[in-house]
Amino acid sequence: MSSTTEQATGARTWSVAEHLDDILTAVQPLEPIELNLLDAQGCVLVEQVTVPVALPPFDNSSMDGYAVRAADTERASEASPAVLTVIGDVAAGSSGTELTVGPGRAARIMTGAPLPPGADAVVPVEWTDGGTGAGPARTMAPHSAAPQGSGGQVRVHRPVTPHAHVRARGGDVCAGDVALEAGTVLGPPQIALLSAIGRPAARVRPRPRVVVLSTGSELAQPGEELAAGQIYDSNSFALAAAAKDAGAIVYRVGAVTDDAETLRATIEDQLIRADLLVTTGGVSVGAYDVVKEALTSVAEEEPEQREGEAAEGEEGEDAEQAVHRAHVDFRTLAMQPGKPQGFGTIGPDRTPILTLPGNPVSSYVSFELFVRPAIRAMMGLADLHRPVVRAILLPPHGAGDEEPAPLTSPEGKRQFLRGTYTGGERPEVRPVGGSGSHLIGALAHADALIVLPETVTKAAWGGEVEVVLLG
Numbered sequence: 001m002s003s004t005t006e007q008a009t010g011a012r013t014w015s016v017a018e019h020l021d022d023i024l025t026a027v028q029p030l031e032p033i034e035l036n037l038l039d040a041q042g043c044v045l046v047e048q049v050t051v052p053v054a055l056p057p058f059d060n061s062s063m064d065g066y067a068v069r070a071a072d073t074e075r076a077s078e079a080s081p082a083v084l085t086v087i088g089d090v091a092a093g094s095s096g097t098e099l100t101v102g103p104g105r106a107a108r109i110m111t112g113a114p115l116p117p118g119a120d121a122v123v124p125v126e127w128t129d130g131g132t133g134a135g136p137a138r139t140m141a142p143h144s145a146a147p148q149g150s151g152g153q154v155r156v157h158r159p160v161t162p163h164a165h166v167r168a169r170g171g172d173v174c175a176g177d178v179a180l181e182a183g184t185v186l187g188p189p190q191i192a193l194l195s196a197i198g199r200p201a202a203r204v205r206p207r208p209r210v211v212v213l214s215t216g217s218e219l220a221q222p223g224e225e226l227a228a229g230q231i232y233d234s235n236s237f238a239l240a241a242a243a244k245d246a247g248a249i250v251y252r253v254g255a256v257t258d259d260a261e262t263l264r265a266t267i268e269d270q271l272i273r274a275d276l277l278v279t280t281g282g283v284s285v286g287a288y289d290v291v292k293e294a295l296t297s298v299a300e301e302e303p304e305q306r307e308g309e310a311a312e313g314e315e316g317e318d319a320e321q322a323v324h325r326a327h328v329d330f331r332t333l334a335m336q337p338g339k340p341q342g343f344g345t346i347g348p349d350r351t352p353i354l355t356l357p358g359n360p361v362s363s364y365v366s367f368e369l370f371v372r373p374a375i376r377a378m379m380g381l382a383d384l385h386r387p388v389v390r391a392i393l394l395p396p397h398g399a400g401d402e403e404p405a406p407l408t409s410p411e412g413k414r415q416f417l418r419g420t421y422t423g424g425e426r427p428e429v430r431p432v433g434g435s436g437s438h439l440i441g442a443l444a445h446a447d448a449l450i451v452l453p454e455t456v457t458k459a460a461w462g463g464e465v466e467v468v469l470l471g
């Protein structure tokens with residue numbers, strides 16, 4: 001990392017790729033832990049899981065019906081049904097060994113119940129009279145209401161072949177098979193498999209705890225009355241939602257006033273529950289850019305002084321001392337929106353911190369480019385980035401018959417414009433809203449970012465552009 005002092009002088013402008021590489025080099029995957037299955041949802045498995053028992057563990061019925069010997073039904077028809085003697089019920093959860101199905105016999109069997117000895121197939125109840133002596137049955141009578149209990153006779157109107165409607169032992173997975181490989185993301189199907197083979201927990205990389213806070217004395221919380229000069233805090237909500245969408249456990253702090261000491265104290269309070277800190281606002285060149293004011297003093301200390309602080313015990317240090325156990329670089333990036341950025345580590349555990357600009361579009365675009373990949377890297381995911389595709393650039397909807405002027409972009413900057421994307425054989429993208437970094441309304445209707453590289457100053461309609469797909 002370069003020092004804050006160098007960045008303040010404008011000695012260097014970072015590219016988007018350089019800033020992202022610096023972040024991903026510094027951010028490490030979290031240490032694995034054992035989590036209960038539902039807590040492990042969305043996490044990355046760090047061990048190979050093998051199957052301890054076959055699934056299913058025994059032959060069982062896939063239908064409600066009658067367990068039979070297939071040979072006893074081979075001549076069955078509507079005109080001449082096979083008449084079998086019912087010897088009892090086999091319910092799901094029973095051992096299946098209480099009854100033995102001999103020649104000319106049948107047992108009522110429920111879905112999931114073990115196939116009893118002697119039986120080699122199941123006749124669906126709809127292929128029988130259900131023991132009523134009438135026409136085809138639509139359902140099986142409850143045990144308490146079955147004719148003659150679970151005895152009597154049943155007429156089978158259609159033949160079955162051996163193993164029909166039987167789920168064979170090990171037909172899903174066999175003992176010793178690999179159930180899930182290390183690196184698998186645990187979604188609902190994977191959690192279902194783990195529970196089905198008897199695993200109550202999994203060893204995974206946990207979801208990172210991300211603390212989001214916005215800065216600005218002008219910010220009020222939604223639901224409050226706006227005073228003169230105030231606006232509602234949207235950034236902390238947007239970034240908290242984005243962090244949750246990326247897979248994190250999120251704590252939204254809300255707005256901190258433009259006071260460096262208050263910000264230091266707030267950050268210190270949050271370090272105990274943060275694997276990653278994200279701030280928005282206060283990183284530009286204004287007189288009230290509180291994030292820079294609160295954190296730049298670290299870069300001005302001598303390296304030997306910082307090393308000495310790092311060696312000291314954590315007990316007894318006040319908020320300012322804890323925050324000063326940090327190194328944060330504030331940088332100028334060759335991008336629009338989102339030129340002012342900050343990245344570093346903070347606190348005794350060197351917790352990563354990303355400081356994003358305060359304009360709503362700038363902060364959201366910055367999150368997608370830098371924070372989302374960092375969160376996913378901490379989770380141990382292989383796929384860190386949003387999908388990137390190529391699409392034909394078309395004028396915005398409602399542009400009228402006269403073609404508007406081409407899109408423009410500052411030379412030397414990578415521009416990210418909001419757009420609406422249509423896939424298919426010929427993917428298309430249209431700009432939505434203007435390029436202003438305050439336009440939340442346009443952002444809410446966008447599902448893509450149109451990327452104009454540093455060397456492009458004009459993008460003609462009908463040309464092909466790079467598109468980052470959001471969501």
